[in-house]
Amino acid sequence: NAGVTQTPKFQVLKTGQSMTLQCAQDMNHNSMYWYRQDPGMGLRLIYYSASEGTTDKGEVPNGYNVSRLNKREFSLRLESAAPSQTSVYFCASTRDSPSYEQYFGPGTRLTVT
């Protein structure tokens, strides 16, 4: 039972390069999320998708784009990476009502130089 998977686990980019972080879940959840985690700031929501075909901005969407490719997959794209985007990125999916508990992937550690 894989749960939520993310690739890659680690990535180093130069300023201005682009990349896509991949996320997939096998729990048939409707909602999926992308967060970033920075020291002392907890988790901050970048984008979420409440269902296939829909996406919405979270707290810190600038510099990112997302695609909900199908019910299983939700990707995060950095078009032109900046050092401020150095962070650990987590994908999550949510069990539906009534508990809405989230299931997290193992994370992608991204460094932008």
Added chain:
Amino acid sequence: GDSVTQMEGPVTLSEEAFLTINCTYTATGYPSLFWYVQYPGEGLQLLLKATKADDKGSNKGFEATYRKETTSFHLEKGSVQVSDSAVYFCALSDRTGNQFYFGTGTSLTVIP
């Protein structure tokens, strides 16, 4: 808007000590409340949850009670172990389940 405030860390305790990590929230309506745990190098794992006022969530000896009157969801454990060393996050979801808000995390280290 909705938010979660939790106790600043780091917290260091001796094995078998009593643990409390405070968490308070601000929310409209009636959110669901959660505690997540993160071990080094891993993603967050759900520790326990409560979906309505006066509910008590419990798991692995940890407990937290949803207190609407004090807007709190404090995490407690009667006797911590070295294996409990991790970062603990308090979180809430709004009633739509579309928005989640996390506290900044509290790092716990338990020494033998």
